[in-house]
Amino acid sequence: MITDEKLEATLDWLRENAGKAAKARANRVYLEEFIPSLRAKIAAECMEAGDSASAADIKAKASDAYRTALEGYRAAVEADEALRWHKTRADAVISAWQTMSANARSMGKVT
Numbered sequence: 301m302i303t304d305e306k307l308e309a310t311l312d313w314l315r316e317n318a319g320k321a322a323k324a325r326a327n328r329v330y331l332e333e334f335i336p337s338l339r340a341k342i343a344a345e346c347m348e349a350g351d352s353a354s355a356a357d358i359k360a361k362a363s364d365a366y367r368t369a370l371e372g373y374r375a376a377v378e379a380d381e382a383l384r385w386h387k388t389r390a391d392a393v394i395s396a397w398q399t400m401s402a403n404a405r406s407m408g409k410v411t
Contacts, residue, residue: 302397310393317383324379331373338369 339360346356360366 302393302400306393307397310390314387314390317386321380321383321387324376324383328373328376328380331369331376335366335369335373339366342366 339357342360342363342365343353343356346359347353351359
């Protein structure tokens with residue numbers, strides 16, 4: 301049974317965490333765009349120093365900067381996914397409450 305109090309708490313969570321969820325998604329999307337750019341920049345610097353394209357790409361992937369960016373991306377994905385799954389749960393609570401309320405109305409009960 302989903303109480304009105306549970307519904308209110310769910311709606312409060314959605315309202316209170318909308319900005320946090322938006323920031324988590326923005327960080328994830330930013331890093332998805334930034335990491336290939338970083339890799340290309342590092343590879344270009346290696347090629348300017350005389351490395352072949354394949355050697356430069358290997359050095360770019362092995363660089364500390366690239367690894368740090370990937371670690372940041374992992375954290376961003378984790379934060380984004382945690383909030384997304386919490387929102388999915390909140391949506392399920394709201395949907396269940398709506399169904400229970402509709403069923404109660406159809407049986408002549410007021411919720």
